[in-house]
Amino acid sequence: MLVAEAEEKKHEKERVVNASFPPLKMAGLSVQELQDLCKDLHRKIDVVDEARYDMQIKVAKNDTEIQTLNQKIIELKGVKRPSLKRVKKTTDDMLGAYTDTSKLMKADFKANLKTVKKEDEKTKLLKMAAVMLEKEKEEKKHEREATLNDKVPALQLSGLSMQDLQAMCKELHHKIDVVDEERYDIDAKVTKNNKEIENLSLKIFELKGKMKRPALKRVKISADAMLGALLGAKVKESVDFKANLKTVKKEEEKKEEVTDWRKNVDAMSGFCCFVLRMSKYKLFLLRHGEGAWNKENRFCSWVDQKLSEDGVKEAQDCGRLLKEQGYKFDLVFTSILSRSIQTAWLVLEAMGQEWVPVVKSWRLNERHYGSLIGLNRAEMALQHGEEKVKLWRRSYDVTPPPIDESHPYFLEIYNDRRYTTCDVAKENLPRAESLKEVLDRLLPYWDSTVVPEIKNGRTVLISAHGNSCRALLKHLEGISDVDIASVTLPTGIPVLLELDENLKPVKPRQLLGDQAKIQAAIKKVEDQGKAKQTAT
Numbered sequence: 001m002l003v004a005e006a007e008e009k010k011h012e013k014e015r016v017v018n019a020s021f022p023p024l025k026m027a028g029l030s031v032q033e034l035q036d037l038c039k040d041l042h043r044k045i046d047v048v049d050e051a052r053y054d055m056q057i058k059v060a061k062n063d064t065e066i067q068t069l070n071q072k073i074i075e076l077k078g079v080k081r082p083s084l085k086r087v088k089k090t091t092d093d094m095l096g097a098y099t100d101t102s103k104l105m106k107a108d109f110k111a112n113l114k115t116v117k118k119e120d121e122k123t124k125l126l127k128m129a130a131v132m133l134e135k136e137k138e139e140k141k142h143e144r145e146a147t148l149n150d151k152v153p154a155l156q157l158s159g160l161s162m163q164d165l166q167a168m169c170k171e172l173h174h175k176i177d178v179v180d181e182e183r184y185d186i187d188a189k190v191t192k193n194n195k196e197i198e199n200l201s202l203k204i205f206e207l208k209g210k211m212k213r214p215a216l217k218r219v220k221i222s223a224d225a226m227l228g229a230l231l232g233a234k235v236k237e238s239v240d241f242k243a244n245l246k247t248v249k250k251e252e253e254k255k256e257e258v259t260d261w262r263k264n265v266d267a268m269s270g271f272c273c274f275v276l277r278m279s280k281y282k283l284f285l286l287r288h289g290e291g292a293w294n295k296e297n298r299f300c301s302w303v304d305q306k307l308s309e310d311g312v313k314e315a316q317d318c319g320r321l322l323k324e325q326g327y328k329f330d331l332v333f334t335s336i337l338s339r340s341i342q343t344a345w346l347v348l349e350a351m352g353q354e355w356v357p358v359v360k361s362w363r364l365n366e367r368h369y370g371s372l373i374g375l376n377r378a379e380m381a382l383q384h385g386e387e388k389v390k391l392w393r394r395s396y397d398v399t400p401p402p403i404d405e406s407h408p409y410f411l412e413i414y415n416d417r418r419y420t421t422c423d424v425a426k427e428n429l430p431r432a433e434s435l436k437e438v439l440d441r442l443l444p445y446w447d448s449t450v451v452p453e454i455k456n457g458r459t460v461l462i463s464a465h466g467n468s469c470r471a472l473l474k475h476l477e478g479i480s481d482v483d484i485a486s487v488t489l490p491t492g493i494p495v496l497l498e499l500d501e502n503l504k505p506v507k508p509r510q511l512l513g514d515q516a517k518i519q520a521a522i523k524k525v526e527d528q529g530k531a532k533q534t535a536t
């Protein structure tokens, strides 16, 4: 069976590599055409070689991460790691160590930082560490360029005969195959490593014990509705029977709190009240196109993933649709995560409105999922049950356990230079958030920065994330804490809100595009929390 599997993998590899670079056809080509072919093949080697190089770096990074996670598991299982030696060092010694790269690897930041008492000394050290990291990044960049140039030297075509050119084409074509095969193998290793990291993270999560049980929300619900639910009638999944049974004391408690503006509207006989209020402003909310981790069904949150190929297409389609419908933007707001910025750029490009200013703020970032970051939703559902995953994902005021320094993505997030540019100090940035906490950090920005622009008559696009957009929708539409759980936004679909002079919606939100496809996309996002599937 193992042999058969290996054979199958070999064929798959050959199929993929051959499909990317079909056999060489040189018959009947002129000298000029052969030269062009050489250039084209040379460029392709560059592209494949760059991809190969980047993946190799990722493999090295993943290997280190796997080692760290394994170590963490050993620790959590109770086998003690030899304790770090807390060397008392003066600030000057430490600064010396940081400027001397040979000593840098040995410096134990955590232990030493604790010994440095004065705040200004700590700041000095952190600044030095930031400079070092920046320098290291630059060095890596140069190393990458040098390695790639070595591997694929510049093309020399002048003075070559037709025969020479044909030989060179063959050589280059062969080289592409070699590099592409290497790239394929490394790609397979990256996938394997990612899976392993995911499993190890899950194991750590398990070992750290069960998550804090979220406080149950006491929803007042009528006795009839509860009986209906018990008898199988369609009710909201978020209903908590135990809590409800305790709250239902008398039949008079049938009165349901209605804070959702749409319910108020229904209560006032349908849409009649909309026509009484004029639509003054149009506001567009957009959850970015599909990101790499949306595809892998992992909680992405503050990890900076780029758009997947499908995500790029979604953003471009969104821009084309908005253009077709004649919309024009004056200002775009994004988070400081690449996937929302990339989406804004692609939308503007597809609309031919690249000149429109784009303003970024961490306050539009995705909800901080704390220690859940990086974990696979379907696997979490398998371990903890779908209901629990739904609570973590959709309840309004449940905060997941915070991310801590041992989390595999902690440093990647908090060492990122972008978080030194925020309007709050890095140490005060969230370590985990409920949707409520997202709204709490988003509202001051909305009120102080976005609202004045809208009221000045600017048509605004907010290119952000599933949960930052949901938080804003909750605020604008007055959706209740309970009902917000059933609001799901698919990626790459623009949401149009028409607002009156007080920025209150005058009609239901419109998700623009093919409605059947939108419904299917919403279902796909909801199903991400189901145990059955592991990736989309």
Ligand SMILES: O=C(OP(=O)(O)O)[C@H](O)COP(=O)(O)O
Residues within 6 Å of the ligand: 287, 288, 291, 294, 298, 299, 300, 301, 302, 366, 369, 393, 464, 465, 466, 467, 525
């Ligand atoms: O990164 C995320 O959202 P995003 O793709 O909108 O940026 C979250 O992981 C979304 O997860 P959720 O749909 O389970 O709330």
